[in-house]
Amino acid sequence: NAGVTQTPKFRVLKTGQSMTLLCAQDMNHEYMYWYRQDPGMGLRLIHYSVGEGTTAKGEVPDGYNVSRLKKQNFLLGLESAAPSQTSVYFCASSYLLAGGTSNEQYFGPGTRLTVT
Amino acid sequence: LAKITQPISMDSYEGQEVNITCSHNNIATNDYITWYQQFPSQGPRFIIQGYKTKVTNEVASLFIPADRKSSTLSLPRVSLSDTAVYYCLVGERSGGGADGLTFGKGTHLIIQP
Numbered sequence: 467n468a469g470v471t472q473t474p475k476f477r478v479l480k481t482g483q484s485m486t487l488l489c490a491q492d493m494n495h496e497y498m499y500w501y502r503q504d505p506g507m508g509l510r511l512i513h514y515s516v517g518e519g520t521t522a523k524g525e526v527p528d529g530y531n532v533s534r535l536k537k538q539n540f541l542l543g544l545e546s547a548a549p550s551q552t553s554v555y556f557c558a559s560s561y562l563l564a565g566g567t568s569n570e571q572y573f574g575p576g577t578r579l580t581v582t
Numbered sequence: 583l584a585k586i587t588q589p590i591s592m593d594s595y596e597g598q599e600v601n602i603t604c605s606h607n608n609i610a611t612n613d614y615i616t617w618y619q620q621f622p623s624q625g626p627r628f629i630i631q632g633y634k635t636k637v638t639n640e641v642a643s644l645f646i647p648a649d650r651k652s653s654t655l656s657l658p659r660v661s662l663s664d665t666a667v668y669y670c671l672v673g674e675r676s677g678g679g680a681d682g683l684t685f686g687k688g689t690h691l692i693i694q695p
Contacts, residue, residue, distance in 0.1 A: 470625070501685075508669060508687040509626070525684070556625050570616070573625025 470574035478580045479547040487542040489557030497560045498540035502553040547581045586686035600657045604670030615653045616671040
């Protein structure tokens with residue numbers, strides 16, 4: 467199994483450009499997440515999905531959109547990139563325990579995005 | 583959202599036991615406490631999760647007092663390869679959603695020979 471993969475690994479955008487980050491998982495997980503990681507800030511949840519066709523906002527959703535058309539894929543879109551969106555973006559997935567909860571998330575390797 | 587505080591950095595030596603404490607004063611009844619390890623240029627990796635008292639696995643132990651307002655990750659006999667950033671995560675992940683998940687800002691653990 468490849469686990470969680472992210473495409474691309476690096477990207478440089480100019481202010482106002484758009485792009486889509488792709489996350490794919492082959493573990494048949496129900497939950498998927500997008501985080502951003504900034505120096506000294508830890509990981510902050512952008513959006514998440516509890517299943518195919520569903521999405522929800524996390525802590526810092528402004529300026530981002532997401533889609534989960536297939537269970538194995540979770541896309542993060544930036545419609546008009548801003549320098550404040552320069553960050554490392556991590557995707558994660560997790561499984562749903564029957565009758566319980568789990569915070570065991572499997573993370574991808576990250577995408578380093580620079581907006582100039 | 584839970585407010586989470588953990589030390590910015592810690593130093594220790596090979597072979598020692600290391601304890602990293604996370605403070606989460608406003609933890610909710612349904613929240614679990616989870617710890618992750620992150621190496622440079624990699625995604626975080628799950629270490630351990632607990633709700634109350636003590637949990638132990640092959641790499642770490644997690645101690646949670648009765649009031650659950652803090653938790654301590656214990657790494658026995660650390661080695662140089664344990665040098666990493668350790669994150670505390672508090673929140674509930676159930677069928678209802680995940681918007682309460684909050685990561686601490688991370689503790690940079692440096693192990694010296």
